Amino acid sequence: xxxxxxxxxxxxxxxxxxxxxxxxxxxxxxxxxxxxxxxxxxxxxxxxxxxxxxxxxxxxxxxxxxxxxxxxxxxxxxxxxxxxxxxxxxxxxxxxxxxxxxxxxxxxxxxxxxxxxxxxxxxxxxxxxxxxxxxxxxxxxxxxxxxxxxxxxxxxxxxxxxxxxxxxxxxxxxxxxxxxxxxxxxxxxxxxxxxxxxxxxxxxxxxxxxxxxxxxxxxxxxxxxxxxxxxxxxxxxxxxxxxxxxxxxxxxxxxxxxxxxxxxxxxxxxxxxxxxxxxxxxxxxxxxxxxxxxxxxxxxxxxxxxxxxx
Amino acid sequence: xxxxxxxxxxxxxxxxxxxxxxxxxxxxxxxxxxxxxxxxxxxxxxxxxxxxxxxxxxxxxxxxxxxxxxxxxxxxxxxxxxxxxxxxxxxxxxxxxxxxxxxxxxxxxxxxxxxxxxxxxxxxxxxxxxxxxxxxxxxxxxxxxxxxxxxxxxxxxxxxxxxxxxxxxxxxxxxxxxxxxxxxxxxxxxxxxxxxxxxxxxxxxxxxxxxxxxxxxxxxxxxxxxxxxxxxxxxxxxxxxxxxxxxxxxxxxxxxxxxxxx
Ligand SMILES: Nc1ncnc2c1ncn2[C@@H]1O[C@H](COP(=O)(O)OP(=O)(O)O)[C@@H](O)[C@H]1O
Ligand SMILES: [Mg+2]
Numbered sequence: 001x002x003x004x005x006x007x008x009x010x011x012x013x014x015x016x017x018x019x020x021x022x023x024x025x026x027x028x029x030x031x032x033x034x035x036x037x038x039x040x041x042x043x044x045x046x047x048x049x050x051x052x053x054x055x056x057x058x059x060x061x062x063x064x065x066x067x068x069x070x071x072x073x074x075x076x077x078x079x080x081x082x083x084x085x086x087x088x089x090x091x092x093x094x095x096x097x098x099x100x101x102x103x104x105x106x107x108x109x110x111x112x113x114x115x116x117x118x119x120x121x122x123x124x125x126x127x128x129x130x131x132x133x134x135x136x137x138x139x140x141x142x143x144x145x146x147x148x149x150x151x152x153x154x155x156x157x158x159x160x161x162x163x164x165x166x167x168x169x170x171x172x173x174x175x176x177x178x179x180x181x182x183x184x185x186x187x188x189x190x191x192x193x194x195x196x197x198x199x200x201x202x203x204x205x206x207x208x209x210x211x212x213x214x215x216x217x218x219x220x221x222x223x224x225x226x227x228x229x230x231x232x233x234x235x236x237x238x239x240x241x242x243x244x245x246x247x248x249x250x251x252x253x254x255x256x257x258x259x260x261x262x263x264x265x266x267x268x269x270x271x272x273x274x275x276x277x278x279x280x281x282x283x284x285x286x287x288x289x290x291x292x293x294x295x296x297x298x299x300x301x302x303x304x305x306x307x308x309x310x
Numbered sequence: 311x312x313x314x315x316x317x318x319x320x321x322x323x324x325x326x327x328x329x330x331x332x333x334x335x336x337x338x339x340x341x342x343x344x345x346x347x348x349x350x351x352x353x354x355x356x357x358x359x360x361x362x363x364x365x366x367x368x369x370x371x372x373x374x375x376x377x378x379x380x381x382x383x384x385x386x387x388x389x390x391x392x393x394x395x396x397x398x399x400x401x402x403x404x405x406x407x408x409x410x411x412x413x414x415x416x417x418x419x420x421x422x423x424x425x426x427x428x429x430x431x432x433x434x435x436x437x438x439x440x441x442x443x444x445x446x447x448x449x450x451x452x453x454x455x456x457x458x459x460x461x462x463x464x465x466x467x468x469x470x471x472x473x474x475x476x477x478x479x480x481x482x483x484x485x486x487x488x489x490x491x492x493x494x495x496x497x498x499x500x501x502x503x504x505x506x507x508x509x510x511x512x513x514x515x516x517x518x519x520x521x522x523x524x525x526x527x528x529x530x531x532x533x534x535x536x537x538x539x540x541x542x543x544x545x546x547x548x549x550x551x552x553x554x555x556x557x558x559x560x561x562x563x564x565x566x567x568x569x570x571x572x
């Protein structure tokens with residue numbers, strides 16, 4: 001069974017009825033396997049938050065259906081085993097971290113006996129044990145994010161949905177969130193998170209979907225997506241003559257020059273061997289020689305272009 | 311499905327949070343301070359201009375409680391609900407396995423609690439001043455204050471109803487308008503009844519029966535005159551307010567359920 005399933009999901013916003021309707025989602029189909037980390041990626045305005053709000057029951061789809069586990073999102077029970085961290089950190093500022101978790105634990109119906117221990121454990125886990133008695137209004141951005149994560153995990157959720165969990169955090173904070181997401185998978189939970197920071201996603205996702213202008217344009221296992229059209233090598237050299245640079249450029253799949261340095265991408269090993277010989281003969285220096293690999297960023301930029309955005 | 315006990319428990323959690331917010335944001339204290347100041351000063355001013363009279367003290371004091379109480383009910387009710395939506399704190403609450411109507415019910419109960427604190431404080435202050443002035447304290451005063459509280463609760467239901475589908479500014483204006491008209495319905499009906507125009511008579515009559523008739527909850531004049539009303543009259547008024555509020559809350563819940571949270 002899928003942890004999350006979307007079928008033909010569409011959402012059209014109307015600001016006022018004389019305004020042009022805005023198609024935020026145009027038929028999104030997705031299926032997230034249980035126990036996996038799923039990255040929902042795409043540029044700003046692509047429809048990530050809209051999708052997540054439908055999944056968490058905050059907005060109603062114009063068409064299509066969505067399920068968490070085997071329950072449609074229309075029924076509140078579908079959110080019983082769901083943990084959610086919204087985009088931005090909009091929490092009841094007048095509460096202390098502890099009171100905030102207490103309130104949400106009570107809304108989840110966690111019995112009093114378990115509540116205390118579970119909240120304590122989570123506060124320690126997210127590193128807020130020392131600040132739990134402070135009002136959230138005095139928290140830093142990173143601390144707010146962490147109390148939000150603690151809140152999302154209170155109900156021992158099977159599915160955790162995080163909207164841009166790493167945006168606005170410093171490198172250390174991003175790393176912590178990444179580690180936490182990996183830990184959640186270890187514990188057998190499904191994690192669905194959105195991001196426009198692709199480097200973060202690349203390191204931890206099992207599967208990804210790329211959404212552009214309200215449509216999913218690419219979906220699958222990261223290794224498959226990036227592996228496609230792989231092969232070939234990337235060669236970086238220094239101190240080539242102009243003439244040799246021209247020559248190697250012609251032989252390569254792709255080439256970039258910057259000052260003394262040149263980068264070439266070759267499709268097969270024979271050409272690389274020849275190129276290396278020529279570089280040495282020319283008195284150039286080999287800086288690096290690595291297998292060429294598409295990054296997630298390449299993929300997203302490529303797919304965004306093909307849909308005619310940015 | 312959730313059991314009734316679980317639902318009630320969640321509503322109380324949300325109500326408690328609303329009350330706590332009012333206390334923590336010092337909103338409650340500021341309003342209380344202001345209201346008490348107004349009650350005391352209006353009684354003192356009345357004495358200065360109109361002379362010493364138990365009836366005038368009671369009348370002015372009750373009017374002050376009703377007037378300030380209503381303004382507080384309307385603006386605090388709308389303020390605390392729209393705050394949740396504007397500041398997006400509603401997101402994580404509604405992403406819990408709870409029905410949207412429970413959120414609304416929790417807000418309503420919490421606001422009723424805030425108003426209870428207000429009315430008790432204003433009422434105590436008012437009775438204290440009367441006692442200091444040596445005026446007689448009758449059972450009718452308690453009836454009047456009780457029904458003022460009932461009116462405030464009804465206004466809160468009205469404010470929540472408007473807040474579910476329009477901006478906080480318009481919701482405030484609509485509720486204020488209903489408050490004013492709600493106190494004029496009797497006069498309006500009398501005016502219509504004496505009119506020659508049949509359609510006007512029909513209009514005032516139908517308004518009389520559909521809009522919240524706040525004069526039914528008004529025992530200020532009787533209480534000021536030192537009279538105590540019959541229990542059955544008070545109970546009918548309470549039942550009327552309860553039914554009307556419930557109707558408003560049900561309508562509000564059905565609108566709130568359809569709403570998108572951006
Ligand atoms: N309430 C709304 N009214 C009108 N347009 C909206 C509303 N919310 C989102 N949109 C539009 O829908 C598109 C998708 O938005 P969103 O889902 O927030 O994107 P993302 O989270 O991927 O950045 C955007 O173009 C945005 O401007
Ligand atoms: Mg977003």
